[in-house]
Amino acid sequence: MPAKVNLASAMAVARFFFYDARHMTKPDHQLPKTRSGEPRAFFGRRSGKKLHGGQQAVFDATLPDLEIKLTGGLDPRELFPAAEKIIIEIGYGGGEHLALEAGRHPDTGYIGCEVFTGGIGKMVQTIAAEGLSNIRLFTDDALKLLVTLPDASIDEVYLLYPDPWPKTRHHKRRFVSPTTLAELARVIRPAGQFHFATDIEDYANWTLAHILRTPQFSFAPEKSGGWHEPYPGWEATRYEQKARREGRLVSFYFSFTRA
Ligand SMILES: C[S@@+](CC[C@H](N)C(=O)[O-])C[C@H]1O[C@@H](n2cnc3c(N)ncnc32)[C@H](O)[C@@H]1O
Numbered sequence: 001m002p003a004k005v006n007l008a009s010a011m012a013v014a015r016f017f018f019y020d021a022r023h024m025t026k027p028d029h030q031l032p033k034t035r036s037g038e039p040r041a042f043f044g045r046r047s048g049k050k051l052h053g054g055q056q057a058v059f060d061a062t063l064p065d066l067e068i069k070l071t072g073g074l075d076p077r078e079l080f081p082a083a084e085k086i087i088i089e090i091g092y093g094g095g096e097h098l099a100l101e102a103g104r105h106p107d108t109g110y111i112g113c114e115v116f117t118g119g120i121g122k123m124v125q126t127i128a129a130e131g132l133s134n135i136r137l138f139t140d141d142a143l144k145l146l147v148t149l150p151d152a153s154i155d156e157v158y159l160l161y162p163d164p165w166p167k168t169r170h171h172k173r174r175f176v177s178p179t180t181l182a183e184l185a186r187v188i189r190p191a192g193q194f195h196f197a198t199d200i201e202d203y204a205n206w207t208l209a210h211i212l213r214t215p216q217f218s219f220a221p222e223k224s225g226g227w228h229e230p231y232p233g234w235e236a237t238r239y240e241q242k243a244r245r246e247g248r249l250v251s252f253y254f255s256f257t258r259a
Contacts, residue, residue, distance in 0.1 A: 031143075031179050032172060041180055042141035043173040044163055048118030055121055062124045068111065068138045074148045079136050080109025085155040088113065090142040090175065091162055094238045095123035102132045104233070108155075110135045113142035143180055152189040161239040164200040176207045178214075185216035188258040195231065196254045199243040204252035217256040227252050 031039040051059055068074065076086045085108045092098040092112045102110045112135055114120050120139055127135055138145045162175040176196070184194050194217060198204050204227075211217050221227050230253050236244070240251065 030172075031177050039143060039179045040141060041143040041175050041177070042115050043165075043170075044116065046115055046117060048116060051117075051121050055125060058128050059121050059124050062128050063120070063137070063139075066124065066127065066135065066137045068136050068145070070144065070148055072148070073150065074145065075150060076109065076111065076153050079111070080134065083107060083109035083134070085109070086111070086153070087156045087158070088142075088145075088154055089158040089160070091159065092123060093119050093161070095119065095126055096235065096237050097158065097160055098123065098135065099126045099130060099132065100235060102135050103130060106134055108134060111138060111145070112136070113138045113140075113145060115140060142175075143183065146180070146183040146187055149187045151186055152192075154187045154192065155189060156193045156195065157184055157188060158195045160195075160197045160237055161199065161243075162196075162203070164198065164203050166200070166202070171206070174203065174206065176203075176210055178210065181210055181214045181217070185214060185258060190258055192258045194256045194258070196256070197231075197240075197251055199240065199248040199251045201250075201252070204254070207254065211254075211256055216259050218259060219254065219256050221254075227254050229253065231255070 031041055032043075034040045050056075068079070077083075080086055085105075087101070087108055088111045089098045089101075090113045092114050093116075095112065095114075098110060098112045102108070112123060114123065114137070120137065123135075123137065126132070159175060163173070165171060165173045188194060196207050198207070208219065211219055228250060230251070234253070243251070
């Protein structure tokens with residue numbers, strides 16, 4: 001059964017179904033597996049430039065208090081006992097959006113997932129410099145974290161400018177897949193939201209095609225094309241700034257609601 005759509009998005013939806021028919025020859029495609037047979041959703045670089053002395057010292061002193069270590073199931077309420085909401089950001093990169101939102105919403109607990117050491121280092125420095133106390137970091141594949149979370153334990157998830165994997169043979173590496181959407185649908189509470197932004201039209205179409213066959217999520221933009229307007233209070237992330245410099249001037253900012 002397709003997800004709910006309103007009239008304003010009907011044309012767009014028809015286009016995405018057309019995309020679906022043309023490109024998703026294997027509708028049940030699954031993520032590649034790790035050696036131990038678990039689905040894997042991270043395929044990028046783990047390490048970047050070495051941190052210089054001062055950065056390394058802040059990193060070593062601060063990360064242990066922030067880092068989430070998985071030892072069995074994870075109850076996010078234990079991380080943030082007094083939080084009004086709990087939000088996850090997957091692939092926060094340099095952490096611009098995560099830090100901005102955490103500073104604006106001190107009563108919300110944020111879990112940031114990032115694997116690239118350069119990004120983690122920058123995030124740790126920002127947390128220390130700005131005294132942010134409502135962020136915890138997971139430094140491995142976000143899917144490993146998702147599968148350990150209880151049902152309906154998260155209010156919102158952001159996936160901003162995920163790696164586009166443009167070659168057709170690499171599409172199966174895209175973070176959006178039946179496996180990850182099933183996990184997101186399980187952990188996001190009813191009426192919670194999954195936000196997805198990209199500058200790559202093919203990935204936007206890919207995501208809508210997958211969402212439309214995930215009945216737990218609905219896509220009901222107020223007006224056709226409204227998904228080109230950024231989220232309220234939005235400031236461009238580093239990747240969005242790069243996209244604009246490279247001439248990719250249009251982005252897609254989707255929000256899907258958990259039924
Ligand atoms: C293209 S960058 C975008 C970064 C940031 N969101 C922005 O808009 O500037 C994608 C980021 O997602 C991270 N990433 C990709 N797959 C991931 C996964 N499975 N778990 C955690 N992070 C992931 C990458 O390391 C990379 O930093």
